[in-house]
Amino acid sequence: MEPDTKRRKGTEYDTDLWDVLPVLSDEQSRDTKLLDAYAAPITEKRETSRLVKELAVVYPLPDLQHIKRVRARKDKNAPHPLEVIVCLASDVSGLESQRSTLADLLSSKTIDSRGLGEPFLVQIPASPPLTRPQFERASKHWPTSFHEDKQVTSALRGQLFSSSEKAKMGEYMNAAIQAARSGHALGMDAVGAVIVDPQSGQIVAVGHDCRQGTHPLHHAVMVCIDLVAYTQGGGAYEYEKYPACRYSVPESQVTTSHDDLSKEGNHCSSDKAMENGQLYICTGYELYVTREPCVMCAMALVHSRISRVFYGAASTDGALGTKYKIHCQKDLNHHFDVYKGVMLQACEELLDLK
């Protein structure tokens, strides 16, 4: 949330009124899981490197590469400035916890425990932190290493996109909102979508929900995917009854305007483009949609190889963040980035239209 002072009354385009936030995978957004471990103070500082080396042999902690074995006590009054992880509680699970002594932990091990104090239980992060908030939470328990993805960090702070980029997003989303309203005027649910070629900035397809019309599966996203097929000489349905549903052949693919092209000619240029490895379904394209897609539409976007999706409002059974995260689902062969919150208020208002 932005502070109230920053909120201004403004037009729908006012980019201060909304944030674009990434929809991260469960691995990136979950709370860090913790493991019980034994740590011990290092009572003789000059033994530190020897102890670390010998502990790494007897208790190697293979899945915990992110854990820094030694931590410095920040508290200056602490009797011993350094502490070291001895082992995981699960490494010595036969022992009664809480009461284990250093002798218990190291009984069967060949290690010189000179310089180690009595052990105590700590909790350490079970997996490496992937985002800065996870890193900050993890570090409260025990120091970890962190290979920061700068892009995710700035995305989480709402700083990934410049205000001019946000203004452009607002324009595309506004086109989707206008389509939603056109559809609504024809008795459809107020959901709109546009597909954009980010290379040229051109809108390739505009669609709205057409469910109440001829086909119960004509959600806005499905309509847009089929309109993109039209730009490549294909397509499966007619949209004559819905003038707001339209497409335009990307400029990067043809030199003449698409009005001059017969379907035949269009087809040929598409074939050529496909041979060059361009223009294949929605590869490289971005989708702006007023509300979070359902399972069918989200998976249709995987099949269509969309490159990024921006949506406004979340939806109850939504498949790009709410119920599923199909854009980063393990086992699927195509993943893409998803951002939500674009023109949130205007998109939420569409949900209330009946």
Next chain:
Amino acid sequence: MRGQAGGAAGFLQPPDSDVQSWMAKAFDMARDALENGEVPVGCLMVYNDEILGKGRNEVNESRNATRHAEMVALDQVLEWSRLKQLDPKEVCKLTVLYVTVEPCIMCAAALRLLHIPLVVYGCKNDRFGGCGSVLDISSDDLPHTGASFKCISGHRAEEAIEMLKTFYKQENPNAPKPKVRKGGQSSRGLCCPAEKSSSS
């Protein structure tokens, strides 16, 4: 080989002889797809012993990656309902889908949205399957996404897999080899020809 198909869909459970003859026709559709350079998936939609829709994958010819066999057949069921002036949802509620490969996540959601109660399929679809293989859209709790449906699986599964293997051998020699996963089956059930670069 059989999954469960009890409960609400029980009354629809077809006798074995029907399953065999409908699935034979679905396999004919899959073969037609294979001959036309499409991923070999075929299906049938049956209502009151009548075939309302027949579909096979037609992604390449339509340049629309959502034109899976199930979506094609559903269109015909809807058209039939329209011509007969019947509520499509009431028709779908009594319609069984016979398909050679487990429906993908998208198709499973579409079948839910239209209230299809029962799906009989051949082999699993480890890459995209929406009836348990990748996600379980068929039975998950999705109160705003139609109704859950039952599945019966395993009919002529080997044959369905063989057809997919043949397709990927013929059509896409340069595609990366599908990863072998736990479970041992070597061919993935594929409803999507996305790795194909050209249909020519």
